[in-house]
Amino acid sequence: MSTQKYRCPACKQKTGVQILYGMPSQEAFEMAKRNEIALGGCCIDLEDPERKCTSCGHEWRIKRREVKFG
Numbered sequence: 001m002s003t004q005k006y007r008c009p010a011c012k013q014k015t016g017v018q019i020l021y022g023m024p025s026q027e028a029f030e031m032a033k034r035n036e037i038a039l040g041g042c043c044i045d046l047e048d049p050e051r052k053c054t055s056c057g058h059e060w061r062i063k064r065r066e067v068k069f070g
């Protein structure tokens with residue numbers, strides 16, 4: 001699992017982490033406690049962001065997904 005930090009587009013600090021969706025493992029809980037990842041819940045939505053800043057709380061998406069209607 002990646003523990004890389006990403007630069008937050010809002011506060012410009014390198015405190016952004018990957019948001020993990022789905023049922024988290026015990027390891028994921030521990031990582032979230034250390035602000036190494038963020039837990040996003042078990043329901044995956046196309047509009048959900050992939051990254052979250054642990055400093056300011058900003059969430060953002062890293063790529064634009066193609067959403068098809070109908």
Ligand SMILES: [Zn+2]
Nearest residue numbers: 008011053056
């Ligand atoms: Zn931030």
